[in-house]
Amino acid sequence: MPDFLLWAAAFVLAMVALGLVRVKLGPxxxxxxxxxxxxxxxxxxxxxxxxxxxGETAVIDVALTLALLAAFASSAFVHFAAARxxxxxxxxxxx
Amino acid sequence: xxxxVDLFTCLSVAAGAFFxxxxxxGLLRFPDAYTRLHALTKADNLGLALVVLGLLPQMGGVxxxxxxxxxxxxxxxxxxxxxxxxxxxxxxxxxxx
Amino acid sequence: xxxxxxxxxxxxxxxxxxxxxxxxxxxLAIVGFVAYGLLLALVxVSLSGIDVALTEAAIGGxxTGALLIGAAARLRATETEARAQxxxxxxxxxxxxxxxxxxxxxxxxVLVLPDPAPTLAHEVAADIDATGVGNPITAVLLAFRAVDTxxxxxxxxxxxxxxxxxxxxxxxxxxxxxxHRANPDGIFGYFARVLPPIGVxxxxxxxxxxxxxxxxxxxxxTILATMWMLVLMAGLADAPPIGRRWLxxxxxxxxxxxxxIGLAGVLVPGAFLxxxxxxxxxLIIAIEVALMPTLxxxxxxxxxxxxxxxxxx
Numbered sequence: 059m060p061d062f063l064l065w066a067a068a069f070v071l072a073m074v075a076l077g078l079v080r081v082k083l084g085p086x087x088x089x090x091x092x093x094x095x096x097x098x099x100x101x102x103x104x105x106x107x108x109x110x111x112x113g114e115t116a117v118i119d120v121a122l123t124l125a126l127l128a129a130f131a132s133s134a135f136v137h138f139a140a141a142r143x144x145x146x147x148x149x150x151x152x153x
Numbered sequence: 154x155x156x157x158v159d160l161f162t163c164l165s166v167a168a169g170a171f172f173x174x175x176x177x178x179g180l181l182r183f184p185d186a187y188t189r190l191h192a193l194t195k196a197d198n199l200g201l202a203l204v205v206l207g208l209l210p211q212m213g214g215v216x217x218x219x220x221x222x223x224x225x226x227x228x229x230x231x232x233x234x235x236x237x238x239x240x241x242x243x244x245x246x247x248x249x250x
Numbered sequence: 251x252x253x254x255x256x257x258x259x260x261x262x263x264x265x266x267x268x269x270x271x272x273x274x275x276x277x278l279a280i281v282g283f284v285a286y287g288l289l290l291a292l293v294x295v296s297l298s299g300i301d302v303a304l305t306e307a308a309i310g311g312x313x314t315g316a317l318l319i320g321a322a323a324r325l326r327a328t329e330t331e332a333r334a335q336x337x338x339x340x341x342x343x344x345x346x347x348x349x350x351x352x353x354x355x356x357x358x359x360v361l362v363l364p365d366p367a368p369t370l371a372h373e374v375a376a377d378i379d380a381t382g383v384g385n386p387i388t389a390v391l392l393a394f395r396a397v398d399t400x401x402x403x404x405x406x407x408x409x410x411x412x413x414x415x416x417x418x419x420x421x422x423x424x425x426x427x428x429x430h431r432a433n434p435d436g437i438f439g440y441f442a443r444v445l446p447p448i449g450v451x452x453x454x455x456x457x458x459x460x461x462x463x464x465x466x467x468x469x470x471x472t473i474l475a476t477m478w479m480l481v482l483m484a485g486l487a488d489a490p491p492i493g494r495r496w497l498x499x500x501x502x503x504x505x506x507x508x509x510x511i512g513l514a515g516v517l518v519p520g521a522f523l524x525x526x527x528x529x530x531x532x533l534i535i536a537i538e539v540a541l542m543p544t545l546x547x548x549x550x551x552x553x554x555x556x557x558x559x560x561x562x563x
Contacts, residue, residue, distance in 0.1 A: 059159050059211075066166045066204075068255045069173075071292075075262050076177040078285065080189065082269060088186035088243035090281045092193055094315075095235060096180070097288045099197040099228055103173065103204050104292060106221065107166070110211045116300045116464040118220045119456060120291060123304055123473065125224050126449050127312035129231030130476045131284050133441065134316040136238040137430075137483050138323045139277065140245060227448065234441040241437070 063111035067104045074100035091135045098128025158210045165207025172200035186243045194236040198229055256296065263289055276322040276329060284315035300464035301387045304456070308472035316479060316553055382531030384462030391466070392534045396523045400512065403505045403541060406548045410501070414492060416556040423493030424557035430485040442484030449477035457542060467538045471545035478550045489554050491561035497547065504544030508537050 074096060081093040102121045109117030179192025205225045212218045263286065270282035287310025294303035325332070374386050374394065381393040391399050417424070432438045457470025481487050490497050511533055512523040519526050525533050 059162070062163055063166065064252070064255070066170050068258065069170050070200075070204075071255065071258060071262075073170075073173040073177040075258070077180045077193070078262070078266070080180045081281070081285070084186070084189075086186055086243065087246060087277065088239050089189065090278060091239050091242070092180075092190065093281050093285050094288070095232060095239075096193055096197070097285050099201055099232065100173070101288055101292055102224060102228060103169070103201050105295060106204060106208055106224070108292075108295060110208045113213075114298075114300070115213060115217050117295055117303075118217060118224070119459070119463070119465060120295060120300060120303045120307055121224055122220060122227075122452055123456065123469065124288065124291060124307045124311065125227045125231070126445070126452060126473060127307055127476065128288065129227070129235060129445065130312045130480055131288075131315045132231075132235040133238060133438070133480065133483065134312075134319050135281070136235070136242050137438070138319045140242045231441070231445065234437055237437045238441075 060111040063107045067107035067111065070100055070103045070107070074104075087139055091132065091139065094128050094132040094135060098124060098132070162207045162211055165203050169200040169203030169207065172196050172203060176200060187240055190236045190240055194232045198232055201225060201228055259289070259293060259296070263293070276325065277319075280315060280318045280322055283318065284311060287311045287314065301466065304464055304469045308469045312476050313472055313549065313553065316476070320553065320555065380527070380530060381534065383534060385460060385464065385466075387464070388460050388466055392537060393525065393530060396512075400505065400508045400523070403508065403544065406545070407501060407505060410548050410551055413552060413556055421557045421560060423491055424560045425489045425491050426551065426554035426557050427482070427489050428558065429488060430483055432485040434486060438484050439486065442480050442486055446477040446481055449473055453477065457538070467541050467545060471542055472549055474546045475549035475553065478546065479553050482554065492551070492557055493561060500543045500547045502544070504541035507540035511537060
């Protein structure tokens with residue numbers, strides 16, 4: 059069982075690496091902004107699998123922190139990348 | 154009994170990993186940013202849900218299991234909101250450029 | 251098996267680092283850097299450094315990324331000029347050679363470490379019961395080497411004063427950053443209304459569990475500060491003017507309590523920051539609780555930047 063979970067974690071990590079290729083290639087900022095999303099959900103799965111495989115429960119706290127911080131990083135990317143077109147004025151966001 | 158539980162975990166985690174594969178392949182092959190967002194958020198979320206479901210029986214106590222579910226719900230909520238924001242930012246850049 | 255995974259992760263890290271360095275625009279480099287930070291948390295977990303992984307995820311993943319993005323946004327206008335004036339090829343080759351040499355030197359140092367490496371872990375494990383906490387990292391940070399933590403808190407306050415010193419004279423005492431406005435019923439407003447309460451609970455939980463499990467005040471404070479920044483970015487609240495009294499008091503309460511406990515230690519057991527026997531745990535808790543608002547305010551205000559507006563709303 060732990061071996062299987064470790065293999066699954068390695069596989070998900072490989073999928074994250076595959077997704078990062080798109081982040082590198084992707085024309086346009088939207089593709090780059092997806093990096094934090096991709097890494098966030100991928101790393102959380104890897105951490106949970108790793109934690110279950112080794113029996114270390116503190117790893118779940120790391121996954122929890124990552125969930126919050128990846129969301130914050132993504133929204134920071136979007137917020138500042140979107141505000142670039144309006145440099146000094148009020149960053150008006152109709153919703 | 155524990156053999157059944159282990160089998161359930163293996164199947165669920167394998168299904169979750171498959172959805173991660175689908176998400177990454179979609180991310181690579183879809184034609185534009187909006188479709189890639191679909192692949193990324195929907196497929197990866199489902200993959201995470203299956204992984205969490207599979208790991209729930211392996212957890213030592215109720216608190217750990219609860220944390221797993223909370224993590225999943227957090228990721229679900231934040232990826233829904235963030236994908237909307239990214240799509241809107243992409244739209245605005247297209248409209249402006 | 252682990253060799254395969256570890257080499258995979260190392261390869262990915264190196265690729266990300268290379269991308270960050272050669273990226274053409276600041277935004278792309280920052281995306282690479284944040285990705286690098288998030289991935290590094292995985293590395294720390296596999297090295298069994300869970301506390302470090304928490305700190306890396308919190309600071310390297312979220313806080314530093316937001317800080318760099320804010321800086322890049324301000325530097326937008328001058329970016330093309332700066333790139334035109336970038337240094338020539340010989341300088342870059344020299345930089346590459348020096349960096350590679352440093353990396354090789356570090357790797358050699360790690361490889362020739364005596365096995366088992368010299369460590370004080372046994373002494374810590376022997377005396378940890380006297381401190382009353384179960385997490386050896388917390389015991390080292392707040393009991394055995396408390397003076398380092400005190401100096402670290404003071405350095406953070408000085409860093410904030412350094413950022414404030416960039417304020418234009420007319421705006422001293424004013425509010426940092428622009429006033430953001432977002433429709434509170436829109437997506438970003440909704441996101442910033444639902445996530446922070448959950449984030450606050452998680453932040454306080456991580457702070458509280460630091461006594462016996464990986465966690466602690468620094469990681470908890472980072473989570474709270476990022477949630478505060480999320481609320482500010484969505485325009486649901488305005489940044490406080492830096493001249494406000496409650497803000498100034500909150501900034502100094504942590505180090506002052508810490509120093510007071512240290513000086514009291516001079517009187518009773520006889521050394522600065524010594525804890526009387528039996529009182530270690532309550533004193534440690536007092537220091538941590540006092541440092542939390544200080545750290546949250548400092549980290550949040552560092553992200554918000556120097557004041558750009560007057561104090562009036």
